[in-house]
Amino acid sequence: MLHTFTHQLKQTGTDIWAFLRNPKDQPAAEQSAAGKIRILLLVLLIDVIIVIGISGLVQLIEMAGWYSSENHAVVELLRKLPIWAFLLLGVLAIPLLEELVFRYGLRFKIGYISFEVFILVLTMAVSTFQYLPLVWALGTSAVLTMALVLYFLNVDAIGNSLERVWPKVYGAFFYTVAFLFGLIHITNFTDFDYASAAILLIPIIVAPQIFGGLLMGYMRVKHGFFWGYFLHAGHNALFFGLALATMGTLEEKLNIQNDGHTLQVEEHIRFDETAPSSNLISHDSVGFDNQKLKDVILALLDKDESEVEFEKARHHDRVVNVRFKPHSPAKDIKKNKEQVLGQLQKLYKFDISYRSQQMDAWDVTITDTAKLAAHTVADIGKSTVVRNPDGITLENVTMGELVSALETDFKVRLISRRDLLELGKYNFKLPKSGFEQAKEYLKTNYGILLQSRMELADLAVVSFQE
Numbered sequence: 001m002l003h004t005f006t007h008q009l010k011q012t013g014t015d016i017w018a019f020l021r022n023p024k025d026q027p028a029a030e031q032s033a034a035g036k037i038r039i040l041l042l043v044l045l046i047d048v049i050i051v052i053g054i055s056g057l058v059q060l061i062e063m064a065g066w067y068s069s070e071n072h073a074v075v076e077l078l079r080k081l082p083i084w085a086f087l088l089l090g091v092l093a094i095p096l097l098e099e100l101v102f103r104y105g106l107r108f109k110i111g112y113i114s115f116e117v118f119i120l121v122l123t124m125a126v127s128t129f130q131y132l133p134l135v136w137a138l139g140t141s142a143v144l145t146m147a148l149v150l151y152f153l154n155v156d157a158i159g160n161s162l163e164r165v166w167p168k169v170y171g172a173f174f175y176t177v178a179f180l181f182g183l184i185h186i187t188n189f190t191d192f193d194y195a196s197a198a199i200l201l202i203p204i205i206v207a208p209q210i211f212g213g214l215l216m217g218y219m220r221v222k223h224g225f226f227w228g229y230f231l232h233a234g235h236n237a238l239f240f241g242l243a244l245a246t247m248g249t250l251e252e253k254l255n256i257q258n259d260g261h262t263l264q265v266e267e268h269i270r271f272d273e274t275a276p277s278s279n280l281i282s283h284d285s286v287g288f289d290n291q292k293l294k295d296v297i298l299a300l301l302d303k304d305e306s307e308v309e310f311e312k313a314r315h316h317d318r319v320v321n322v323r324f325k326p327h328s329p330a331k332d333i334k335k336n337k338e339q340v341l342g343q344l345q346k347l348y349k350f351d352i353s354y355r356s357q358q359m360d361a362w363d364v365t366i367t368d369t370a371k372l373a374a375h376t377v378a379d380i381g382k383s384t385v386v387r388n389p390d391g392i393t394l395e396n397v398t399m400g401e402l403v404s405a406l407e408t409d410f411k412v413r414l415i416s417r418r419d420l421l422e423l424g425k426y427n428f429k430l431p432k433s434g435f436e437q438a439k440e441y442l443k444t445n446y447g448i449l450l451q452s453r454m455e456l457a458d459l460a461v462v463s464f465q466e
Contacts, residue, residue, distance in 0.1 A: 012042040019218050023174040025108050025166065028222040036223050044234050047215050051208045051239075058205055067198040067205060073188040074240075079270065079318070083244065090240050095232035102181045102213065103220040103228050106174065108166050110159035114152070121148045178217055179203075182210030250321065254347050261326040263343055268319040276388045281401075282381075286324035286336050293318045293348065295408055300341040301352070301460055302404065305411040306359060311463040315348045349465040354458045361455040364403060364416035368447025372426070375446060379425045387432070394428040402428055410435040415455065 031039075062069055078086050101123075105116035125144050128137040151158065185206050186192060203210070212235060220228030247269055254265040268290065277290035279299055288296050294316035298308055310316050324340045345351070366372055383397040385405050394405060400422060403414045412435060428446065430438050442448040 008038070009042055009045065012039060013046055015222075016043070016046065016215065016218055019222065020214060023171045023217075023221070025106070025170050025221065027107075027224070031223075036227055039223065040219070040227060040230055040234070043215055043219060043231055044238070047212060047231070047235055048238065050211050050215075051235075054207045054211065058207070061201060061204060066201060067189070067193075068191065069189055071189070071191040073190055074243075075269070076190065078244075083270075087237075087240065091233050091237045095236055096229060098181070099216070099220070099225065099229045099232055102177055103217055104225060106177065106217055106220050107225075108163065110155060110162075113159065113162065114155060117151055118148065121145075174217060174221075175214075178210055178213035181213035182206040182208075185209040253320075254343065256343065259327070261324060261339065263325075263340065264321075264323045265344070265347060266321040268321070271319040274389060276386050278384055278386045280382070280384060281333060281337065282383065283331070283333055283336070284326065284329040286322065286340050288320065288322040290319060290321065292316065293320050293344070296320060296322060297341070297344070297350075297462060298408055299404060300337045300344075302337070303407070303413075303460055305408075306413050307457055308460045308462060311461060312465070315350075315464060316462070318348075351463050351465070353461045353463070355461065356456055357459040358454060359413055359457045359459075360452065361413040361415050361457070362450040362452055364399070364414050364420065365449050365451070366420065366447055367443070367449045371445065371447030375426045375428065377425050377427050383425070389432070391432050392428075392430045394426075394430075396425050397428065398425060399423055402426070406430075406438065410438060413455070413457065414450065415453075 061067065074090070077090070081089065101116075101119055105112045121144050125141040128140045132140060183202065183206060186202050189205075192198070212232075216228045216232050216235075219231045249269055250266045251269060252264070252266050254263065256263040271290075271292075275290050278287075279289070279291060279296075280287040281299065286300075288299070291299075294305075294310065297316070298305060301308065322340060322344075324336060326336060326339075330336050341352075377396055380396050383401055384393075384395050385397065385401065386393045386395075387409070392405060392409060394402060397405075399416065399420055403416055406412065407414055409432065426446075430441055432438075439450045442450065
């Protein structure tokens with residue numbers, strides 16, 4: 001049985017090599033469905049072996065520091081979508097679209113060619129609105145539309161001309177399609193620096209996709225469009241499934257240990273909205289668990305979302321754990337915040353600037369000291385804020401920490417006297433059903449009143465680099 005398998009594998013490899021040496025638009029002899037499935041599985045095995053081998057070389061290039069695959073579109077998609085939607089899109093939908101665009105036209109029929117022309121023109125027209133001013137985009141789209149109309153008016157003559165030259169240019173056409181298929185995948189690396197020397201490495205970086213395109217092209221030509229699609233879907237299912245099976249829930253992004261402090265930043269590969277999140281900011285530590293980067297930045301800036309504008313916000317929805325520990329407690333908590341924020345700026349490449357702006361604000365006053373005093377606790381030196389779907393639990397916090405939590409969760413700006421913010425330590429528990437409910441809850445249960453007014457405030461602008 002092993003001998004038969006190795007013989008079939010060798011024969012399939014020989015057939016692929018013979019085709020790739022001289023690609024021709026000639027299908028294989030008709031076979032049964034079982035025979036095609038056998039060939040599909042053998043080609044998939046060859047594909048896996050080649051991709052793993054080339055990926056090892058690509059990994060060495062990355063380890064040498066010549067490029068980084070840290071921010072990849074597939075991982076970003078996994079962060080945003082449920083697993084079932086990720087697999088549906090990545091295994092079934094996208095492969096079908098890519099096969100239609102890149103390999104549907106590898107067999108000569110005027111209908112195939114016309115479909116490819118239509119897709120190409122449509123893609124170019126849509127792209128103009130992304131990269132050109134509106135007037136230029138409209139003009140270019142109009143020209144493309146006229147060219148498409150002219151093509152279909154002369155489709156028979158164009159088809160006859162193409163049919164005569166097709167055998168002569170087919171090899172170059174086949175390899176060009178495979179190269180373009182691989183090349184388009186460089187856009188998956190969302191932080192790729194096209195202005196650097198790494199651009200010379202693109203053919204190597206996307207070599208797994210180029211070779212995959214050659215094998216999918218072989219299946220499409222020899223056995224039909226859907227068999228090329230099945231190979232593509234099988235490839236994605238195998239590698240995406242392997243990634244999901246081996247991928248941890250956390251990825252370490254930064255680990256600093258020096259004479260002054262330690263700092264660790266981890267990213268959640270997938271965000272569990274039902275899991276509790278918490279933050280801690282004190283003289284001797286700063287900690288965030290299961291927090292969006294956006295909310296971490298807001299907390300470190302001591303600003304609510306209404307006072308912060310996020311520009312080019314590519315990473316701010318990533319979910320992180322942050323643990324910072326100075327070797328000696330800071331006299332001012334602000335110093336700890338600044339150190340953490342500075343490292344996050346370097347890691348996620350964002351700048352912060354400020355401008356003045358009139359904004360809605362809420363005055364914080366205590367109207368019933370007895371109610372508030374009933375929730376006073378002895379200072380144990382550590383405050384915690386835990387968020388879950390039911391509400392927000394704050395333990396051993398100052399009024400300032402209460403204000404910060406309210407600003408973060410309800411996206412409002414609160415104003416209070418400094419002496420009030422630093423007064424005592426308390427336990428609070430608030431609903432998350434909305435700001436109006438929380439405001440009423442604070443008044444009824446804790447004797448804390450929030451009153452609206454307008455104020456000139458400094459707006460922080462957080463701008464992520466491209």
